[in-house]
Structures are given as structure tokens and as C-alpha cells.
Amino acid sequence: MFTTAINHGLVVDTRQKKCRRLHIGLQGSKIAVVSETPLQGERTIDASGYYVSPGxxxxxxxxxxxxxxxxxxxxxxxxxxxxxxxxxxxxxxxxxxxxxxxxxxxxxxxxxxxxxxxxxxxxxxxxxxxxxxxxxxxxxxxxxxxxxxxxxxxxxxxxxxxxxxxxxxxxxxxxxxxxxxxxxxxxxxxxxxxxxxxxxxxxxxxxxxxxxxxxxxxxxxxxxxxxxxxxxxxxxxxxxxxxxxxxxxxxxxWATYFDTATFSYENICHNHWKWEQMVVATGPYTGQVMDEALFFHMKEVCPHESVIFFxxxxxxxxxxxxxxxxxxxxxxxxxxxxxxxxxxxxxxxxxxxxxxxxxxxxxxxxxxxxxxxxxxxxxGFAGKGCIEPGMDADLTVFSLEEICDRADYPHLGEPDAKPLGIPYVFVDGACAVDAGEYQSCRSGKIIRKQEK
Ligand SMILES: [Zn+2]
Missing domain, CATH: 3.20.20.140 (Metal-dependent hydrolases)
Structure with missing residues (x-):
């Protein structure tokens, strides 16, 4: 019995760049089996209609x-x-x-x-x-x-x-x-x-x-x-x-911190950037379009905030x-x-x-x-990037028809709106996104590179 079985999904073979309908058995933090026939797990997920990709x-x-x-x-x-x-x-x-x-x-x-x-x-x-x-x-x-x-x-x-x-x-x-x-x-x-x-x-x-x-x-x-x-x-x-x-x-x-050399007055003038190309991304002025007065005010009061440059x-x-x-x-x-x-x-x-x-x-x-x-x-991340037995159980299940970003710029919408169309994400075998809902898992590891 596998910890988790993910059945009927279109599994992406990243080496051959091909997809096949296959069934995946996870054991703990690893992919144990990739099978032609459906598998049984303590938890079994039906991934029909979805792609299953390495994370x-x-x-x-x-x-x-x-x-x-x-x-x-x-x-x-x-x-x-x-x-x-x-x-x-x-x-x-x-x-x-x-x-x-x-x-x-x-x-x-x-x-x-x-x-x-x-x-x-x-x-x-x-x-x-x-x-x-x-x-x-x-x-x-x-x-x-x-x-x-x-x-x-x-x-x-x-x-x-x-x-x-x-x-x-x-x-x-x-x-x-x-x-x-x-x-x-x-x-x-x-x-x-x-x-x-x-x-x-x-x-x-x-x-x-x-x-x-x-x-x-x-x-x-x-x-x-x-x-x-x-x-x-x-x-x-x-x-x-x-x-x-x-x-x-x-x-x-792009966005960067306001107190960098990038957003120095000299650099802005040097590159002929216009104030209206900048929108404040964080802090008390979030979503405000820049002007000269706000620029000098922010330099004084909140230089550590982020600004987006259009x-x-x-x-x-x-x-x-x-x-x-x-x-x-x-x-x-x-x-x-x-x-x-x-x-x-x-x-x-x-x-x-x-x-x-x-x-x-x-x-x-x-x-x-x-x-x-x-x-x-x-x-050189060994164990990642492929769905094969022995590889890390990092998997993303998504629908190509439904996948959609909902985040927008702070003056136009919600910058942190979560996307649609990604019902399951596994990190080291733990279900970190379940039926589209974030689970407070802590299964992520530090990847320490070793000397060869
Ligand atoms: Zn950078």
C-alpha cells in the first residue's frame, strides 16, 4: 500500500517530452512506482483530466x-x-x-x-x-x-x-x-x-x-x-x-526597493524615466502612481518600500x-x-x-x-525534475484548460490573488495544496549542495 496513489493523470515525461496516462505511487517522500495500472494508496487521488508534472x-x-x-x-x-x-x-x-x-x-x-x-x-x-x-x-x-x-x-x-x-x-x-x-x-x-x-x-x-x-x-x-x-x-x-x-x-x-541605486534621482534622470511609469508596491502608499512630490516624500519617510517600474x-x-x-x-x-x-x-x-x-x-x-x-x-538538483521511481515526491497536478493567474498590479487588483486550475501540489510526498486549498505543511527541505 502506497502512502498516496495518484491515478489516471496525464503524466509528463520530462526526459522524452511526452505525456502518458499513468498511475503514480508515493511512499513517504519518494516516488515509489509509476505504473500502467491504477494503484491503491492510504489516500488515492483521481487525476483524470489533469496533467501531473514534476513540481x-x-x-x-x-x-x-x-x-x-x-x-x-x-x-x-x-x-x-x-x-x-x-x-x-x-x-x-x-x-x-x-x-x-x-x-x-x-x-x-x-x-x-x-x-x-x-x-x-x-x-x-x-x-x-x-x-x-x-x-x-x-x-x-x-x-x-x-x-x-x-x-x-x-x-x-x-x-x-x-x-x-x-x-x-x-x-x-x-x-x-x-x-x-x-x-x-x-x-x-x-x-x-x-x-x-x-x-x-x-x-x-x-x-x-x-x-x-x-x-x-x-x-x-x-x-x-x-x-x-x-x-x-x-x-x-x-x-x-x-x-x-x-x-x-x-x-x-519589474519591482525593486526604493532605496537602491536603481531608484536614485540621478539614475531616474539619466535614463529619462517618467514618474508615471512607477507605482508603489508596498507600504502606506501601495497602489499610488509616483509623482515628484511623493518621490521625495518617500525617500524621506519610507525608503525601504518597493516600487514597480512599468x-x-x-x-x-x-x-x-x-x-x-x-x-x-x-x-x-x-x-x-x-x-x-x-x-x-x-x-x-x-x-x-x-x-x-x-x-x-x-x-x-x-x-x-x-x-x-x-x-x-x-x-544540479539530483532527485528533482522527473517522475520516476526513486525521485523526490514533488508533484504538481494542474489543468491546462483551467490554469489561470488572478494576481494583478496593486493599483489594478490583488497582487497576491491565488491562481486557479492547480488542485494538488505535493512537496516531499506531503499534500501541500489539496483540492486547491493551501495546507500548512512544512515538508520543504534545505537543498545543500555537496562537493562532487
Ligand atoms: Zn534582481
């Missing part, structure tokens, strides 16, 4: 141990999140891992170590406009190596937030990642909006170090007309054999995500209920609704592969 892996998020965004993630079918992105991770990763394992978490978490904080901070380069000297770079490299040995899955960069960082600093750390066969996700510079130097430098780092580079939320970096040229650069670099992947969300309008065309999202080296991601942050960006609740349902059902840009099987086995291989 989605969200390669770019900022959930970092916060339970509410994890609840929103699992309701989207996400069973693993990669945190510590854009150069920001918890200060003491070892302590974070221990604490999370003790408490348990709704989904699995893999973590990157952040270049901006803790690394730059730890060696005394707190000014984002300052350049680290050679000694500080070497100290950062030693600390990064320590974090990788503790199980961090890579080193993240948020170069837009540290304009003073030069390519030598990135290269120094990328060499450490390459040595340990880990990835370097990079939020590239937007301070040079209008040119592609930011991409050129990352390609250069890949070339010089051999490190596997992942360009984060690609459409957020290059929408507003640069996407096609930027993708062509990545195509060419990959054509030369460089290890580069990208991830992208389903929205072109730009780009939806076509640019599609251009990114049809690439075979692109993976869907959410960029989900940790916000209060009723606040934030719709990406926290809508990204993956929107990906299937738009890319597969409406625009027909990806087959269902290809779309599932890009959200499961592709990220599992890029990050």
Missing part, C-alpha cells in the same frame, strides 16, 4: 525563509525555490540552513550566497559606489568559498545595486564558483540602460573563468527594445560554447521564454498580504496560460521541461 522549480526568487511568499509559491505549483538572489542573501547561511531545517518550510529551498550582502558588507565595502581593492576581493573569495562548502548552490550578483563593482571583482568570485562547479546568477546593470555593456561583461566573465552564468530576470533587464539584440548576444556566446542560461518572468514591469512589451517576455536556454522564474519577494507585485502569485500559471494555452509558443511538454528538468540540471 516546478523557481530559479529566481527572494523568498529566503519567509512563509507567506512560500505559500503563494506552492499554490502556483512551485515546490523548490532558489533564494539569495540579486546579490542579497542571509548573512550567515549555515545558521539560516540550520534554523530552516528545524522549523520546516512549505517548499524546498536552495540558496545562493550574495555578493552585495553578505560578501561586500563583510569586507567593509558598504558604499555601493565604491570599488573593492585586491585584498577585499580575495577576502570575499574566501568567504564565498566557505558558503559554497556549507552548501550554497552558487554566488549571486546584483550589479545594478553596486555600481562601483567592476569586472575584476565579478571575475574573482566567478572563479570560486567555477572551481566548485556552481552557478553565478547575475542581475545585470540597468544603470547603463540603452546599451548592452552589462551583458558583454557577463559573457566576458564566462569566457575568462568558465563559470556557469545565469542572467537573471532577463526581460526585466532588456525590455523596452533591447530584448532581441540581447538575446542575439546570448545566442552567439552559447554558440561559442560558453555556459550561459537565462531566466525570465512573465511580466515586463516598461516593455509582452512580446519581449515571449521572445525570452521561447529560447531553449531560458527558464521561467518569478522574482518573488517577501511582501505583506495584499501588497507587492503579481509575480509573487501569478508567474507560473501565467506562463502556462500564455505560453502554452493562448499563444501556443511552447508545447505543454516543453513548457514543463523548462520549469522542471532544465532547472534541475542547470543547478
Amino acid at each position: 516546478f522549480i523557481d530559479v529566481h526568487g527572494h523568498i529566503d525563509g519567509a512563509p507567506y511568499p512560500a505559500e503563494l509559491a506552492v499554490c502556483q505549483g512551485v515546490t523548490t525555490t532558489v533564494g539569495g538572489n540579486c546579490g542579497y542573501s542571509p548573512e550567515n547561511l549555515g545558521g539560516f540552513f540550520d534554523e530552516q531545517e528545524k522549523r520546516g518550510f512549505p517548499i524546498h529551498q536552495a540558496m545562493l550566497v550574495g555578493h552585495g550582502n553578505p560578501l561586500r558588507h563583510a569586507v567593509g565595502v558598504d558604499d555601493p559606489y565604491a570599488r573593492a581593492n585586491r585584498r577585499q576581493m580575495d577576502q570575499m573569495a574566501a568567504l564565498a568559498e566557505e558558503a559554497l562548502l556549507q552548501g550554497a548552490c552558487g554566488i549571486s550578483f546584483g550589479l545594478d545595486y553596486v555600481p562601483g563593482c567592476d569586472i575584476e571583482e565579478v571575475t574573482t568570485l566567478a572563479k570560486v564558483a567555477a572551481k566548485h562547479n556552481r552557478i553565478c546568477p547575475v542581475h545585470t546593470r540597468l544603470l547603463t540602460e540603452g546599451d548592452l555593456y552589462s551583458l558583454f561583461e557577463i559573457i566576458k566573465v564566462a569566457e575568462e573563468t568558465g563559470a556557469h552564468m545565469l542572467i537573471s530576470h532577463f526581460v526585466y533587464q532588456y525590455c523596452e527594445g533591447l530584448t532581441k539584440d540581447a538575446l542575439r548576444m546570448v545566442d552567439k556566446a552559447r554558440g561559442r560554447g560558453l555556459p550561459i542560461h537565462i531566466d525570465s518572468g512573465m511580466y515586463t514591469n 516598461e516593455g512589451q509582452e512580446q519581449e517576455v515571449y521572445d525570452c521564454l521561447v529560447k531553449d536556454y531560458a527558464m521561467p522564474s518569478s522574482d518573488a519577494g517577501s511582501y505583506e498580504k495584499g501588497q507587492g507585485h503579481p509575480q509573487i502569485a501569478g508567474s507560473f500559471p501565467r506562463y502556462f496560460r500564455k505560453m502554452v494555452r493562448e499563444e501556443k509558443l511552447l508545447s505543454l511538454e516543453e513548457a514543463v521541461y523548462k520549469a522542471t528538468l532544465l532547472p534541475a540540471s542547470v543547478f
